Amino acid sequence: MDKLGRVYNYEPSFKKTTLDNGVRVVTEAHPGFRSTSVGLFVDLGTRDEPENLVGATHFVEHLVFKGTEKRSAFEIAESLELVGGDLNAYTTRELTCFHAHSLKEDLPLSVDILCDLVTNALFDPEEFERERQVILQEIDMSKDDLEEFILDRYFEKAFAGHPLSRWITGTKTSLMGIDRDALFDYYKKNYCGSRIVLAAAGSVDHDEIVEVAQKALGSLPKGEPMNRQGRPTIETFTHFEPRNSEQVHLLYGLPSAPFVDKERFDAFIFNNIIGGGVTSRLYQKVREKGGLVYSIYSYLQTMVEHGLLLIYAGASEATHMEVAQLIQNELKEIGSKPPSEEEVESFKRQLKGQILLGADDMENRMNSIGVNEHVFGEYRPVEMIIDEISQVNAVSVDAYIQKYVRNQKLSLLMMGDLPESSAKDLAN
Numbered sequence: 001m002d003k004l005g006r007v008y009n010y011e012p013s014f015k016k017t018t019l020d021n022g023v024r025v026v027t028e029a030h031p032g033f034r035s036t037s038v039g040l041f042v043d044l045g046t047r048d049e050p051e052n053l054v055g056a057t058h059f060v061e062h063l064v065f066k067g068t069e070k071r072s073a074f075e076i077a078e079s080l081e082l083v084g085g086d087l088n089a090y091t092t093r094e095l096t097c098f099h100a101h102s103l104k105e106d107l108p109l110s111v112d113i114l115c116d117l118v119t120n121a122l123f124d125p126e127e128f129e130r131e132r133q134v135i136l137q138e139i140d141m142s143k144d145d146l147e148e149f150i151l152d153r154y155f156e157k158a159f160a161g162h163p164l165s166r167w168i169t170g171t172k173t174s175l176m177g178i179d180r181d182a183l184f185d186y187y188k189k190n191y192c193g194s195r196i197v198l199a200a201a202g203s204v205d206h207d208e209i210v211e212v213a214q215k216a217l218g219s220l221p222k223g224e225p226m227n228r229q230g231r232p233t234i235e236t237f238t239h240f241e242p243r244n245s246e247q248v249h250l251l252y253g254l255p256s257a258p259f260v261d262k263e264r265f266d267a268f269i270f271n272n273i274i275g276g277g278v279t280s281r282l283y284q285k286v287r288e289k290g291g292l293v294y295s296i297y298s299y300l301q302t303m304v305e306h307g308l309l310l311i312y313a314g315a316s317e318a319t320h321m322e323v324a325q326l327i328q329n330e331l332k333e334i335g336s337k338p339p340s341e342e343e344v345e346s347f348k349r350q351l352k353g354q355i356l357l358g359a360d361d362m363e364n365r366m367n368s369i370g371v372n373e374h375v376f377g378e379y380r381p382v383e384m385i386i387d388e389i390s391q392v393n394a395v396s397v398d399a400y401i402q403k404y405v406r407n408q409k410l411s412l413l414m415m416g417d418l419p420e421s422s423a424k425d426l427a428n
Helices: 056-066 073-081 104-119 125-144 146-158 172-176 180-190 206-217 264-274 281-289 320-336 341-358 362-375 382-390 394-406 420-427
Strands: 013-018 024-029 035-042 086-091 096-103 196-202 238-242 248-256 293-302 307-315 411-416
Touching: 013 206, 024 206, 024 362, 035 104, 035 362, 056 073, 056 086, 056 096, 056 104, 056 125, 056 180, 073 086, 073 104, 086 104, 096 104, 096 362, 104 196, 104 206, 125 146, 125 172, 125 180, 146 238, 146 248, 146 307, 146 411, 196 206, 196 362, 248 293, 248 320, 248 394, 264 281, 264 293, 264 307, 264 320, 264 341, 264 382, 264 394, 281 293, 281 307, 281 320, 307 320, 320 394, 341 382, 341 394
Parallel strands: 024 196, 238 411
Antiparallel strands: 013 024, 035 096, 035 196, 086 096, 248 307, 248 411, 293 307
């Protein structure tokens, strides 16, 4: 940041327009950039699926790429690739995003393609069956990657009985129970104006994007805003799952601050301190000084109503007990002896640096303004985030520890080729 507290040596221009049917268009213009990133966010995630359509949100995300009224599957694939851009999508438990990155002269094309995907997908019966098989393979593939698989299993246990527990892909059984017409109806019902945010950052012309959006999205029904019922509770558990694996995979978890809570900035600092990087306590003690693991780290899973702080480690059968003890000891220590002001200030500088470096990435800025519009309904510039991080101090981090660490029970999920007695010892 410069002496005036500015992130950029120019003033990014933020604009927002709401179409008559509720579609919100938000842009952040950065003059001088050659590229643009645009994302179409739908307020629809795995947690919003009815019981008979578990996995539908992710299935739709796949299937819209298989042909629309205007473009074949190949034409969708080649549209941006031929001009050096890229097109992709992702599904989370709380939203779906279709996004594109391109040169500024190809921005109208990017916007048109994204809008085409969410309004005109055909759901061709042959493509429907073919893509179902692809997702079934994706489910099998995820089970081979235990570092990824263990997270899905953790959600299943932590949010048992609530839709947040569902796998984003669905299960093989749920996927086979979805028929084409039901999925198409789900798409048409939920991809409505009041649930869509079109966000763009980079060398963008707001009025140009609004014009394209009006033509492509203006005829969508307004529909109803998402109204989620049943605030989930986080279950505490210890669970061992035997798996053929060279390593023992450990995933510890604690509750954390949600998106809408100001304490999320204390959560960011605490995460960086405990295991968020190579200078973190766990990385230094367990890997650098102990030489006990290759991989150990902590990370946050932040949602609108809830958050999780997770600590992952992959260890050998010979060292996993020692690794587990070091993790638990470190959490006990930081609970009884909170970080000093000096340590907090050091990790605040680290976090600010990470955010400022990310501010140069237009895809990062597009995601930020899109998600902030969904969650907060407002623009949150980088300077605001930096200012909120500046307000974090040792007292506020200790208050976070008191609420989310010191007075909480630790959950543990283990996977590996262990005898049952060893797993019980670790659980105890």
